[in-house]
Amino acid sequence: MKTKYIDLIDQTFYFPQEEFTLQNNELHFHGVDLMALIAQYGAPLKFTYLPKISENINRAKSWFETAIKANNYAGNYNYCYCTKSSHFKHVLNEALKNDIHIETSSAFDIDIVENLKAQGKITNDTYVISNGFKRDRYVKNIARLINNGHHNCIPIIDNYEELNLLGDEIEKDFQVGIRIASEEEPKFEFYTSRLGIGYKNIVPFYNDQIKGNPKVKLKMLHFFINTGIRDTAYYWNELLKCLKVYINLKKICPSLDSLNIGGGFPIKNSLAFDYDYQYMINEIVNQIQKACEEARVDVPNIFTEFGSFTVGESGGAVYEVLYQKQQNDREKWNMINSSFITTMPDTWAINKRFIMLAINRWDREYERVLLGGLTCDSDDYYNSEQHMNAIYLPKYKKEEPLYIGFFNTGAYQETIGGFGGLQHCLIPQPKHILIDRDDQGNITTEVFAPQQTSEQLLSILGYQNMVSESSDEQTNEKVLLQSSNPLI
Structure with a gap:
């Protein structure tokens, strides 16, 4: 009986595809080892695969050139x-x-x-x-x-x-x-x-x-x-x-x-x-x-x-499933370690659909789930309404971390979400990684933006003086403690 996640994907879609392949039951995107990316940078994270931008531009140019000649x-x-x-x-x-x-x-x-x-x-x-x-x-x-x-x-x-x-x-x-x-x-x-x-x-x-x-x-x-x-x-x-x-x-x-x-x-x-x-x-x-x-x-x-055609398919977002909540006899909520409202606002604003796949554990049995974000907002979820089909993922096990990816998110999400600004419920904006290839075709990565800090958010909210005062108080308190320590 075919009950593994890889069986589900294989019998539902043509797989592998040009940009999605599987190695050792882990997903690769345009040849990028996503689990290696997670190991290096952690999750949640967003990434931009830059070569896809040039690829799509040149595809369109080629199609028009062919049509003009024909x-x-x-x-x-x-x-x-x-x-x-x-x-x-x-x-x-x-x-x-x-x-x-x-x-x-x-x-x-x-x-x-x-x-x-x-x-x-x-x-x-x-x-x-x-x-x-x-x-x-x-x-x-x-x-x-x-x-x-x-x-x-x-x-x-x-x-x-x-x-x-x-x-x-x-x-x-x-x-x-x-x-x-x-x-x-x-x-x-x-x-x-x-x-x-x-x-x-x-x-x-x-x-x-x-x-x-x-x-x-x-x-x-x-x-x-x-x-x-x-x-x-x-x-x-x-x-x-x-x-x-x-x-x-x-x-x-x-x-x-x-x-x-x-x-x-x-x-x-x-x-x-x-x-x-x-x-x-x-x-x-x-x-x-x-x-x-x-x-x-x-x-x-x-x-x-x-616009979207140029840059959309270059982007992706990676999350870890933190916890599973069984809310009734039919609904299981997989809670991600970020927020859909803040990182992919189109999912709740216009029910935008993105490709969603498990990144690891493809050899495990699957289950039907709902995906929930960390905010206390009832709209912070992603389910079959956006996803076109019911969401199935490898079965949740606390001792075996599960990572999921959303792909082709490169258009509009950062600007609509207010990149570098306030985020709903002050859930921090995740780290953003740029992925490229050098002249020899080797994959290179760099951090474009680290994850937002509480200091950045508090400063936007007008608490910058309080933050600096708090830091000064902590420094003074540390000096006082040191001076009163008989061992110093």
């Missing part, structure tokens, strides 16, 4: 990284090794762009696509970047006021894009995205504010829908509506030469994940080609802004 497409392709997915320096450094461009969403993003320029990571030829609702600070930062010679900074107009605000600050000629306010899926609580300008209003907006303005050229039309790039009637319908706008604009605006289809590539959230990236890209390129040929207009250069 369709004899006359335009080119530009890969942009959506920085809001993860702003960390190590992420940008890895991504920028691959001849890519940047998409920004707020004023401080421009400060990061200028920092990267100062380091020589990007140049004035790097496209900086500036999305988001723009007000004073963001407008001024964009203007500063363009005024200092970054000719390929393209602010994407999100509302009717932004063009004038930018024009007042930018001293030279500049290019812009316009974002389409796409219509949402029928199940959404609202009909139209709050971002961008409506389909029917874009051509009038161009005629009124851009066409006669000698300082501004319209270069790009921006299209994105919340559900991402998926093979659904809804997606294809919205794409065709976008192409009609592009064609109508192109006929009256020769400078328009680019279509930005945004982000939205899904990432692997289960061992059963199945998505035909090449098919979707082929079909998108083909649809653009056909629409433009029928209308007898030049095809646009294609831009994408992949």
Whole structure:
């Protein structure tokens, strides 16, 4: 009878997989020995496997190159990284090794762009696509970047006021894009995205504010829908509506030469994940080609802004099961030594699913469990609602520590969780490890951030004076004790 955890995984999924392998009943991730990582750094911990970032960028580039050749497409392709997915320096450094461009969403993003320029990571030829609702600070930062010679900074107009605000600050000629306010899926609580300008209003907006303005050229039309790039009637319908706008604009605006289809590539959230990236890209390129040929207009250069796809599959989190609580005759709670709310906020905020696997003890019998975090919040759990299937793990034994891993957590979790800041119930942020490979392919690791300390949290809360006073009192008390010790 097959009752071991390895039997369960093997009969449920195709296993091993490209990134997941097993050695001596212990899980390896992209060849990284996770138990060795735990032995060196302890648990809980978070990690970023940097080579996966470059791998995914180059996969997407290859898919688009194949599709462009197959369709004899006359335009080119530009890969942009959506920085809001993860702003960390190590992420940008890895991504920028691959001849890519940047998409920004707020004023401080421009400060990061200028920092990267100062380091020589990007140049004035790097496209900086500036999305988001723009007000004073963001407008001024964009203007500063363009005024200092970054000719390929393209602010994407999100509302009717932004063009004038930018024009007042930018001293030279500049290019812009316009974002389409796409219509949402029928199940959404609202009909139209709050971002961008409506389909029917874009051509009038161009005629009124851009066409006669000698300082501004319209270069790009921006299209994105919340559900991402998926093979659904809804997606294809919205794409065709976008192409009609592009064609109508192109006929009256020769400078328009680019279509930005945004982000939205899904990432692997289960061992059963199945998505035909090449098919979707082929079909998108083909649809653009056909629409433009029928209308007898030049095809646009294609831009994408992949964020989660770029960085999501590089991240992971490792926890130890501290204790098991049998709450009734059916529910067993495995308590982890951290918190889902603080370390993976998407699990409770939007019921986000991640790949979850045991790291060790794959040769042991399995049991059905629920996973609970350390906080006193009833929402601090991870169960079948998020995980798609019931959660099964090797049977808990106090004398045999059990470690579990969550994978493909690299997008958004640190920024949404407030990296370096307060954590719910003051559960400390775990240690964060960067994993890379040297020129010979050997695995290297370094600590990016140690686990948060109570002093750091108390300082944020305004107790810094009390902390230093307490330390002084302890020091004084120690001096007094030493001076009163007859043996000194």
